[in-house]
Amino acid sequence: MSIEYAILGLLINQPMSGYDLKKIISRSNTFYWSGNNNQIYNQLISLHQDGFLSQETIFQENKPPRKIYAITESGKEKLIAWLRLKPLPPERKHPFLIQLAWANLLSESDVDELLAAYEEEITTQLILAQHQQVPSLANEIATTRQAFFWEQIQKNWMAYYRTELEWVQSIQNELGNKAR
Amino acid sequence: MSIEYAILGLLINQPMSGYDLKKIISRSNTFYWSGNNNQIYNQLISLHQDGFLSQETIFQENKPPRKIYAITESGKEKLIAWLRLKPLPPERKHPFLIQLAWANLLSESDVDELLAAYEEEITTQLILAQHQQVPSLANEIATTRQAFFWEQIQKNWMAYYRTELEWVQSIQNELGNKAR
DNA sequence: CCTTTCATGTAACCTGTTACATGATTGG
DNA sequence: CCAATCATGTAACAGGTTACATGAAAGG
Numbered sequence: 472m473s474i475e476y477a478i479l480g481l482l483i484n485q486p487m488s489g490y491d492l493k494k495i496i497s498r499s500n501t502f503y504w505s506g507n508n509n510q511i512y513n514q515l516i517s518l519h520q521d522g523f524l525s526q527e528t529i530f531q532e533n534k535p536p537r538k539i540y541a542i543t544e545s546g547k548e549k550l551i552a553w554l555r556l557k558p559l560p561p562e563r564k565h566p567f568l569i570q571l572a573w574a575n576l577l578s579e580s581d582v583d584e585l586l587a588a589y590e591e592e593i594t595t596q597l598i599l600a601q602h603q604q605v606p607s608l609a610n611e612i613a614t615t616r617q618a619f620f621w622e623q624i625q626k627n628w629m630a631y632y633r634t635e636l637e638w639v640q641s642i643q644n645e646l647g648n649k650a651r
Numbered sequence: 652m653s654i655e656y657a658i659l660g661l662l663i664n665q666p667m668s669g670y671d672l673k674k675i676i677s678r679s680n681t682f683y684w685s686g687n688n689n690q691i692y693n694q695l696i697s698l699h700q701d702g703f704l705s706q707e708t709i710f711q712e713n714k715p716p717r718k719i720y721a722i723t724e725s726g727k728e729k730l731i732a733w734l735r736l737k738p739l740p741p742e743r744k745h746p747f748l749i750q751l752a753w754a755n756l757l758s759e760s761d762v763d764e765l766l767a768a769y770e771e772e773i774t775t776q777l778i779l780a781q782h783q784q785v786p787s788l789a790n791e792i793a794t795t796r797q798a799f800f801w802e803q804i805q806k807n808w809m810a811y812y813r814t815e816l817e818w819v820q821s822i823q824n825e826l827g828n829k830a831r
Numbered sequence: 832c833c834t835t836t837c838a839t840g841t842a843a844c845c846t847g848t849t850a851c852a853t854g855a856t857t858g859g
Numbered sequence: 860c861c862a863a864t865c866a867t868g869t870a871a872c873a874g875g876t877t878a879c880a881t882g883a884a885a886g887g
Contacts, residue, residue, distance in 0.1 A: 472846070473746040480753040490866050501752065503744055507848060512868060533855065535866040551756055558747035558769045560776055561815070564683055566653040567738035568804050572681065573660040575797040576731055589738045596740055617755040623822050624748050627815075634814040635741070635807075642803050652874065670838050687876060692840060713884065715838040836885075841878105848873075857864075 475514055477502050479523065479542055479550040486527075486541035489515050500603060501624055515540055523549055582646070590639045597632040600625070655694055657682050659703065659722055659730040666707075666721035669695050680783060681804055695720055703729055762826070770819045777812040780805070 474496075481492055489512050497506025504510065515538075518524045523546030530536045542550070567589055574582050603625060654676075661672060669692050677686025684690065695718075698704045703726030710716045722730070747769055754762050783805060 473749050474846090477749050477752075480749065483753065483756070488866075489868095493866095501748060503742065505848065508868065509849095509870090510847065531865090534864095535854080537866070547756075550753065554750050554753055554757055555761055555765070556750075558750055558765060558772060560772050561747065562683065562744040563741055563811070564743075565741040565807075567741065568681060568807060569653050569657050569660065570734050570736075570738055571800050571804055572657075573663065573730065573734055573797075574800050575794055576663070576727075577734055581735055585735070585738060592738060592740050614755055617753075619825075620751050620754050623818075624751055626821075627745075627748060627818050630814050630818050631743070631811075634810050638803075638807050638810050641806075645799075654874090668838075669840095673838095685876065688840070689842090689877095690875065711837090714836095715882080717838070832887100834885105834887085837883090839881090841880080843876100843878085845876075846874085848871100850869105850871085852869080853867090855865090857862100859860105859862085 474502075474504055474510055475518065476550055476553050477504075478511070478514055478518065479546055482524065482540060482542040483547065483550070486539050488537045488539055490537070500600065500628065518546065522546075579646075583643075586639055586643050586646075590636065590643070593632055593636045593639065597629070597636060600628045600632055603628070654682075654684055654690055655698065656730055656733050657684075658691070658694055658698065659726055662704065662720060662722040663727065663730070666719050668717040668719055670717070680780065680808065698726065702726075759826075763823075766819055766823050766826075770816065770823070773812055773816045773819065777809070777816060780808045780812055783808070 477496065478492060481487065481495060487495075489508075492515075493506045493508065493511050495506075496502045496504055496511065515524065515526075519526050519540065523543060524540045525543050527539045527541075528536050529539055570585065574585065577585070657676065658672060661667065661675060669688075672695075673686045673688065673691050675686075676682045676684055676691065695704065695706075699706050699720065703723055704720045705723050707719045707721075708716050709719055750765065754765065757765070
């Protein structure tokens with residue numbers, strides 16, 4: 472469960488409410504979660520209970536009160552200990568590959584449509600990734616070192632989608648050269 | 652839930668038991684599932700109940716009986732209908748990117764270690780993908796058209812890991828050029 | 832002797848998703 | 860007037876994982 476650490480990391484830059492975290496997480500695609508309530512609010516409560524976060528409630532006029540969470544020393548230690556762990560390999564769920572695996576059951580034109588639809592889908596994702604703003608930079612750049620790492624993350628997503636796009640286009644080319 | 656369709660697809664090539672499916676699914680990395688019992692056996696039962704699979708029990712000497720499942724006409728229709736659906740974008744879980752996002756909290760040598768560990772991890776995955784055998788080809792090649800699609804799937808995995816590897820190596824280069 | 836293979840199945844659990852609920856305020 | 864924003868929270872469910880259980884046979 473690394474959403475736990477994404478939360479701790481975001482709270483290093485500045486204290487925030489669950490609502491703020493939810494917005495950042497659901498709007499970025501670096502954090503691949505939907506940013507749903509259940510996970511974030513429950514995670515905050517349990518991190519708070521375990522002393523990794525402190526919490527302060529701020530009452531506002533005409534608006535619901537905000538619960539602001541800040542990371543504690545032990546929270547920081549927990550985060551840093553995790554950061555040093557051997558990285559896990561990335562996981563991919565790729566239902567389109569399952570579709571392709573039995574695409575021989577489809578007509579040529581159906582396959583063409585499938586490939587075109589996938590190409591479009593990835594193109595959209597690539598454009599979204601290009602305009603993706605780095606959340607931490609949106610507020611205050613912590614250090615140039617952090618900015619460097621965030622750049623690398625964005626590069627990773629771009630390279631990922633570009634590879635996927637080139638792949639589907641190469642299939643289209645090969646099919647085009649053979650028959651049509 | 653596309654494991655459902657992975658099962659239907661595998662059973663198009665030939666009738667099989669849950670045990671056989673489990674082996675194929677857990678040994679290939681095209682199918683990203685662990686191939687655990689719960690999902691496969693339950694899925695088989697529910698597909699059978701809905702008439703998408705037929706089932707026959709074969710008793711053996713000195714071995715437990717096998718339940719052989721075969722795809723029915725309506726199962727084939729279900730599969731083909733799904734194959735024609737607009738493909739979903741691939742999903743990635745990439746905890747290493749979350750680690751990198753706050754890698755500025757680590758020392759330079761810790762970061763170097765992290766990157767080296769990730770590079771090694773991906774290299775291993777790449778080698779595994781190279782030696783990965785296509786399950787359907789292992790038995791009988793259905794058509795050259797299917798063989799073509801399976802090749803593309805393997806290419807996708809290879810390109811995926813190669814991109815990831817080049818990415819991490821480019822970070823190592825940039826860090827190396829700056830400081831050391 | 833211990834592990835693996837064959838073959839099916841159950842139980843408990845974790846992660847994550849969608850949908851719902853409240854209730855005031857702002858904007859098109 | 861309807862939708863979105865602010866802000867927290869609950870409930871139900873889907874998808875997937877690990878671990879356990881059985882019991883015989885084969886292999887190192």
